Amino acid sequence: MIVINGLGVSEGIAIGNLSFRSVIRSNISRRYMVEDVDAEISRYLSAKKAAHAKLDEMYASTLKHCGEREAEIFRVHKMMIEDDDYQEDILNLIKAEHQNAEHAVDITSSKFFEMFLQIDDEYMRSRAEDVRAISRMIIDFLVGTGEEDIRNIKPGSIVFSEDISPGEISIFKQSGVAGLLVSSGSKNSHASILARVMGIPTIVDVGGGIKKEFDGKNVILDGSSGEIYIEPDEGIHRNFAKKIESMSIQNIEFEKYKGKESITKGGKKIDIYANMNNPSELSEILASDAEGIGLFRTEFLYLGRDSYPSEEEQFQIYKNLGMNMNGKKVIVRTLDIGSDKQEKYMKFPKEENPALGYRGIRVCLNNPEIFKTQLRAIYRASEYGNFSIMFPMIISYDEIREIKNLVAQVKRELREKCMKFKEDIPLGIMIETPAAAVLSDIFAKEVQFFSIGTNDLTQYALALDRQNSMVGNKFDINNEAIFRFIEIIVKNAHKENISVGICGELANDKSITERLISLGIDEFSVSPKSVLAIRKNVILSNTK
Numbered sequence: 001m002i003v004i005n006g007l008g009v010s011e012g013i014a015i016g017n018l019s020f021r022s023v024i025r026s027n028i029s030r031r032y033m034v035e036d037v038d039a040e041i042s043r044y045l046s047a048k049k050a051a052h053a054k055l056d057e058m059y060a061s062t063l064k065h066c067g068e069r070e071a072e073i074f075r076v077h078k079m080m081i082e083d084d085d086y087q088e089d090i091l092n093l094i095k096a097e098h099q100n101a102e103h104a105v106d107i108t109s110s111k112f113f114e115m116f117l118q119i120d121d122e123y124m125r126s127r128a129e130d131v132r133a134i135s136r137m138i139i140d141f142l143v144g145t146g147e148e149d150i151r152n153i154k155p156g157s158i159v160f161s162e163d164i165s166p167g168e169i170s171i172f173k174q175s176g177v178a179g180l181l182v183s184s185g186s187k188n189s190h191a192s193i194l195a196r197v198m199g200i201p202t203i204v205d206v207g208g209g210i211k212k213e214f215d216g217k218n219v220i221l222d223g224s225s226g227e228i229y230i231e232p233d234e235g236i237h238r239n240f241a242k243k244i245e246s247m248s249i250q251n252i253e254f255e256k257y258k259g260k261e262s263i264t265k266g267g268k269k270i271d272i273y274a275n276m277n278n279p280s281e282l283s284e285i286l287a288s289d290a291e292g293i294g295l296f297r298t299e300f301l302y303l304g305r306d307s308y309p310s311e312e313e314q315f316q317i318y319k320n321l322g323m324n325m326n327g328k329k330v331i332v333r334t335l336d337i338g339s340d341k342q343e344k345y346m347k348f349p350k351e352e353n354p355a356l357g358y359r360g361i362r363v364c365l366n367n368p369e370i371f372k373t374q375l376r377a378i379y380r381a382s383e384y385g386n387f388s389i390m391f392p393m394i395i396s397y398d399e400i401r402e403i404k405n406l407v408a409q410v411k412r413e414l415r416e417k418c419m420k421f422k423e424d425i426p427l428g429i430m431i432e433t434p435a436a437a438v439l440s441d442i443f444a445k446e447v448q449f450f451s452i453g454t455n456d457l458t459q460y461a462l463a464l465d466r467q468n469s470m471v472g473n474k475f476d477i478n479n480e481a482i483f484r485f486i487e488i489i490v491k492n493a494h495k496e497n498i499s500v501g502i503c504g505e506l507a508n509d510k511s512i513t514e515r516l517i518s519l520g521i522d523e524f525s526v527s528p529k530s531v532l533a534i535r536k537n538v539i540l541s542n543t544k
């Protein structure tokens with residue numbers, strides 16, 4: 001038995017025989033000098049036209065079998081094919097250098113692929129795979145190869161391929177493959193997204209681990225852990241058989257709740273949102289069927305780098321997010337840096353007790369320019385999505401007043417520059433300090449929503465550092481004190497007709513969903529994987 005590790009991008013277990021995908025593209029970039037440039041250009045244009053027709057076909061078929069969101073990628077691919085720079089490069093190579101069309105597309109593809117890989121944003125980086133996919137499709141039409149090799153794969157096989165395009169995923173699905181192994185790839189490529197949506201267990205980035213001599217051998221792949229077993233022994237087979245049985249019972253159950261409204265038997269509508277730390281998690285959130293994003297921890301945009309992100313950089317990220325969420329709510333939490341989340345360039349002084357120190361809104365109000373840069377980016381992006389803004393670590397009425405003044409300043413400045421934005425973005429606060437919980441009657445008059453951050457609320461209410469492993473076993477998120485706080489917060493919020501969500505870890509605890517609903521919680525923001533399980537609990541709950 002051989003064990004290989006890759007990056008699991010679509011969970012699930014597959015067992016089957018390995019099928020090495022025949023690489024028929026080895027000669028695609030065969031180079032020759034063309035004499036009749038005009039004829040070569042029209043050869044290229046016909047291949048491009050055929051690629052458009054193919055993408056239309058894939059759009060229609062994916063729309064029918066999966067839905068609008070999943071089909072959208074093929075529209076994006078159509079736009080990418082027509083990108084001016086991409087076109088110009090290909091045509092220049094044919095016209096000026098007399099390159100044959102397939103070689104010109106191949107070179108341009110590699111150039112754009114590298115360019116996308118250099119981009120600092122993971123979501124944009126994964127578009128590199130899309131450039132490769134559209135280029136390959138054009139090349140396939142130029143050289144007359146295509147999807148025949150996929151269609152001939154035996155159902156139930158585990159396919160290994162050097163790379164896979166999004167369009168091929170749906171053909172693999174139709175061919176009945178059990179799982180996919182890919183040499184390269186990333187979690188956020190559209191191929192990975194579609195593999196997840198179509199439920200094909202998939203591991204990418206397996207590098208050179210899979211050897212030609214494994215072709216035809218029995219394989220188990222675990223799409224969650226990224227483990228691949230070549231010729232697994234009896235014991236491994238038994239373990240996986242058990243895993244499959246319990247997973248399938250649970251999944252069948254949860255899948256029934258996809259697309260359903262989250263309403264209790266008593267008729268109360270609950271919003272079930274997902275938490276997001278990084279835009280690279282977007283695909284998982286979309287696949288989770290969450291009704292929106294209840295907490296975007298934007299500080300992660302400021303971490304892992306050596307300077308503050310510019311307004312433009314942030315604007316592009318929020319804009320993309322808003323567009324991809326397609327009208328669903330996105331609650332953007334302004335940066336909550338400090339304590340355990342900081343970088344050298346921020347130059348924070350060393351503190352004895354950072355959790356009780358310089359963090360969250362305190363940093364923002366002390367550095368209005370950093371804060372306003374983020375607010376400007378969000379307001380500008382508001383034209384492209386359904387945003388709300390939420391402020392962390394609030395302890396006083398004065399902080400809320402100060403925030404509102406800065407928000408008003410930002411809006412005035414944008415108006416003066418004739419920049420478009422939505423005037424009425426809902427503003428909310430996190431209730432994650434005991435002070436905010438007990439003052440929530442006053443705060444509820446000032447904002448449009450509350451979101452309870454039970455992680456910090458527990459830390460500050462129980463006087464237990466959430467980072468300190470010495471007291472980790474005492475850090476009980478289910479401590480009764482927290483439920484008492486929740487009761488007070490909900491009562492005060494509802495008196496002023498504003499909604500209350502929970503975005504801390506407590507919301508993920510499936511054993512207390514009913515209790516939280518009966519306490520009056522209106523919204524759960526949980527990890528994408530918990531969305532359907534929580535929806536099931538909501539739908540089965542009797543609470544009015």
Ligand code: PEP
Binds near residue numbers: 297452455456503
């Ligand atoms: C919380 O404190 O519960 C919360 C959601 O915020 P974070 O975990 O980012 O501090």
Ligand code: MG
Binds near residue numbers: 392456
């Ligand atoms: Mg917090």
